[in-house]
Amino acid sequence: MKRLLFVLAAALYCMGSAATSVWALTPGLPVKEIRFLIDVSSVDKAVAAGHAQVINKTDPKTKGGIWAIGQAKKLGVKLSGQTVVYDITAVESTQDIAGVEFPVWAFVPSNKVKGDKVEGYKNPHGPVPGPTIIANEGDLVRITMRNKSKNNHTIHIHGPTVIAYDHDGTMNVAQVPVKVDQEFTYEFVASPVGTHIYHCHVNANEHMDMGLYGSIIIHSKKNEKVDQDLLAILDEWDSKFSKEEGFSPTTADQKMSVEVGHPRNIARMNLFTINGNAWTDEYPTVVAAQQGQKIRVRFVNFGSWPHNIHLHGHTLHWVAWDGRNVYPYNNKITDNDMRSDSVSLLPGERKDYIFEANQDGRWVWHCHIVPHATNDGVYHGGLLMAVVYLHPKKDGKGPYGGVLDGSGIDLDAYPLGKPVKIGDKPSDAI
Amino acid sequence: MKRLFGTTLAISALALVAGITAAYAYDEVEVKDGGKIIGQVKFVGNPPKFDPIKVNKNQDYCGNEVQVEALIVGKEGGVKFAVAYLENIDKGKAIVRNKPADVNQKKCIFAPHVFTMVKGTDLATTNSDPVLHNANMEMKKEVTDGDETGGIQMFNFGQPKQNQVYIKKVRKLGQVKLTCDSHTHMRSYGMVFDHPYSAVTDESGSFEIDNVPPGKYTLKMWHENWKTTGNDEDGRPLYGKPVVVAKEVVVTANGTAQVSFDLK
Numbered sequence A: 001m002k003r004l005l006f007v008l009a010a011a012l013y014c015m016g017s018a019a020t021s022v023w024a025l026t027p028g029l030p031v032k033e034i035r036f037l038i039d040v041s042s043v044d045k046a047v048a049a050g051h052a053q054v055i056n057k058t059d060p061k062t063k064g065g066i067w068a069i070g071q072a073k074k075l076g077v078k079l080s081g082q083t084v085v086y087d088i089t090a091v092e093s094t095q096d097i098a099g100v101e102f103p104v105w106a107f108v109p110s111n112k113v114k115g116d117k118v119e120g121y122k123n124p125h126g127p128v129p130g131p132t133i134i135a136n137e138g139d140l141v142r143i144t145m146r147n148k149s150k151n152n153h154t155i156h157i158h159g160p161t162v163i164a165y166d167h168d169g170t171m172n173v174a175q176v177p178v179k180v181d182q183e184f185t186y187e188f189v190a191s192p193v194g195t196h197i198y199h200c201h202v203n204a205n206e207h208m209d210m211g212l213y214g215s216i217i218i219h220s221k222k223n224e225k226v227d228q229d230l231l232a233i234l235d236e237w238d239s240k241f242s243k244e245e246g247f248s249p250t251t252a253d254q255k256m257s258v259e260v261g262h263p264r265n266i267a268r269m270n271l272f273t274i275n276g277n278a279w280t281d282e283y284p285t286v287v288a289a290q291q292g293q294k295i296r297v298r299f300v301n302f303g304s305w306p307h308n309i310h311l312h313g314h315t316l317h318w319v320a321w322d323g324r325n326v327y328p329y330n331n332k333i334t335d336n337d338m339r340s341d342s343v344s345l346l347p348g349e350r351k352d353y354i355f356e357a358n359q360d361g362r363w364v365w366h367c368h369i370v371p372h373a374t375n376d377g378v379y380h381g382g383l384l385m386a387v388v389y390l391h392p393k394k395d396g397k398g399p400y401g402g403v404l405d406g407s408g409i410d411l412d413a414y415p416l417g418k419p420v421k422i423g424d425k426p427s428d429a430i
Numbered sequence B: 001m002k003r004l005f006g007t008t009l010a011i012s013a014l015a016l017v018a019g020i021t022a023a024y025a026y027d028e029v030e031v032k033d034g035g036k037i038i039g040q041v042k043f044v045g046n047p048p049k050f051d052p053i054k055v056n057k058n059q060d061y062c063g064n065e066v067q068v069e070a071l072i073v074g075k076e077g078g079v080k081f082a083v084a085y086l087e088n089i090d091k092g093k094a095i096v097r098n099k100p101a102d103v104n105q106k107k108c109i110f111a112p113h114v115f116t117m118v119k120g121t122d123l124a125t126t127n128s129d130p131v132l133h134n135a136n137m138e139m140k141k142e143v144t145d146g147d148e149t150g151g152i153q154m155f156n157f158g159q160p161k162q163n164q165v166y167i168k169k170v171r172k173l174g175q176v177k178l179t180c181d182s183h184t185h186m187r188s189y190g191m192v193f194d195h196p197y198s199a200v201t202d203e204s205g206s207f208e209i210d211n212v213p214p215g216k217y218t219l220k221m222w223h224e225n226w227k228t229t230g231n232d233e234d235g236r237p238l239y240g241k242p243v244v245v246a247k248e249v250v251v252t253a254n255g256t257a258q259v260s261f262d263l264k
Helices: A044-047 A063-075 A205-211 B009-012
Strands: A052-055 A083-097 A099-109 A133-136 A138-148 A156-158 A183-189 A194-199 A213-219 A228-237 A271-274 A285-290 A294-301 A307-311 A316-321 A337-341 A342-345 A350-356 A363-367 A384-390 B033-042 B083-086 B101-106 B109-111 B114-118 B124-125 B133-140 B152-157 B162-168 B174-179 B187-193 B197-201 B207-212 B214-225 B228-230 B237-239 B243-251 B254-261
Touching: A044 A052, A044 A083, A044 A133, A063 A183, A133 A138, A156 B133, A156 B237, A194 A205, A194 A294, A194 A350, A213 A228, A228 A285, A228 A307, A285 A294, A285 A307, A294 A342, A316 B133, A384 B083, A384 B207, B033 B083, B033 B214, B033 B243, B083 B114, B083 B207, B101 B114, B101 B133, B101 B187, B109 B187, B114 B197, B124 B133, B124 B152, B152 B162, B152 B174, B197 B207, B243 B254
Parallel strands: A083 A138, A133 A213, A228 A294, A285 A384, B033 B254, B101 B124, B114 B187
Antiparallel strands: A052 A083, A083 A099, A138 A183, A156 A194, A194 A213, A228 A271, A294 A350, A307 A342, A307 A363, A316 A337, A316 A350, A363 A384, B033 B207, B083 B197, B083 B214, B101 B109, B124 B162, B133 B152, B133 B174, B174 B187, B214 B243, B228 B237
16 A cells, blocks of 8 residues: 555645635545645735725724724824725634544634535634735724624634734733623734734633634735745644544533543644644545745644654755744845754744755655654654645646646656665665 | 535535524524434344454453354344434534443453444543553544545543543544453443434334424434454454445424435
8 A cells, every 4th residue: 555645646736725625636546635725925815815994095994994094104104005805704613634523613714604504614724723814014904703602702803913902812901701692703913924823812721722823914015025925824733622532512511611621631632733633544635836936834823732844855945933033044045043843842833944845756744743743643744744846747737747737637747766675785876 | 504524524524604693513402392313223134144253352351252242133133333323414413412421341341342422522531450450542544444444533531440430521523443452352432413313223123213394304324334444463454445325315293204224
């Protein structure tokens, strides 16, 4: 049997739109569906996904929004003249992590809510993480959060600083929690540029663990031009809180606050996800690269554990930390940058890296706290991705060829190195 | 909602329409006025005769050969080790989670030869023999994939000690195959569902599935196949693709539905 890690050549479609399944693909055994990282390259991506609406004027609807506009002027943050609007609903749902079904609470784009159902998700995936809020520097960002779940929620805007205190989302410090069938409108001016996050701040230990979070990306025209701009959100899960182990968080006798998010329980995490997907051979997470590309990957750690994600065969330029450039990086990678081959990430941290796709073949990118690269202790799984190189078609059309010509899988595109008997010549001897 | 097996396993088996409240692939509910499905799997005609399978290791304990279990036909044509299961059921009786499915390596065969279980429950594999066994389980992509089609390895562990038990949660849906690499004649097949509505036929070919919510269902019968296509490198016979037959069944409140399947 061929394990996917080595069969990945399989997968390759598309580039340029790495997060969207523009090209149909029928992968062979054992791949059922490739999971790409989230494409956060522009506001257009959020608009195209139906998550965002852009209004061509600064159009506040709240006093908090007006305060933020005033604060932007005071701080010298230039308004873009645009408003980006997101409509999000808090729901209860389920998510399949490597075959384990979990109850989750999640933020979903409101246009996915049809009556009392949420549509448009398929497992294994489900709705965690929530939709990515993408804006340009100086945009007024409006997020309306509707609560259709049984618990109270808020949205904390974590990272952006041009925001009124009462739009910060902390329970009973900034605002009254939003009850079922209520809504709250958050407005802030997009700044600083970079990778930020949002999450529920009601009983945050419990609600974040249940899945109420997502990312905020703020772009600038000064940003270094990259060929792909991708997002990888890390999280951990404890199968104790899955359906199969009898966990049902909405029943009256379930004492949530002493279970989910309790310090003694976060030590039991046994499943690990990138953008809600634990690596399995059927559902691998892939970065599809083309030679010469410059690829930005924004890492976010939404879990409770540290991780260290090692990329084989490449050099990573560390360019931003918590939405601020890392000295001396100044929007163009150089050899003077902070460089590494691993991404170490504490809970809540965001770190952005740019790497040049100057290799070929297949490479893995995995947590080097290696038990995190398993599914409940079974290697390989969890925090694992594959970087796979695509080549232009021989006829020059499309990005498939060499690996995949659009009609199927070329398993021989990157043959495996083969061992030989001790003393024999290498299998690829010249 | 989701559905279990078939050619669309990849998408439909795992696809799930999430609700604003949690909705699983299978929801456990209280079943009122549940009905029963009983039936029989029968072999039509004279069953073929099989040569025993040669044992290649530990013959002093295991013996020199074992009987073929691919097709076991009883006195009145009943076929043992076929699986009957519902395909379209997204809610029903509770899943028994505190009792694992048991497979015992005893006298150098897996017993039972065919089993069913529910995803997320435990499989307990025991070595009752004083010789080394190992349990190597793989999951097929399709329930109709046979011996010659590979799958994804679920686990592979050695059991050198007698009475050693290995317990493992099975978290994938589909057809699994257990082999012992030490004794290549050994085979066991399992079917993993996300619901508890399945049964393996007994010596008379009979099965019973109880406490089914009244409604219309597709009942499927799976059998591993017995028609040889050749032999593997150890001389063990290879068989064709598993046979799957579907029938519609209507279960009435507190009623008993009868369904039979023929193999030939």
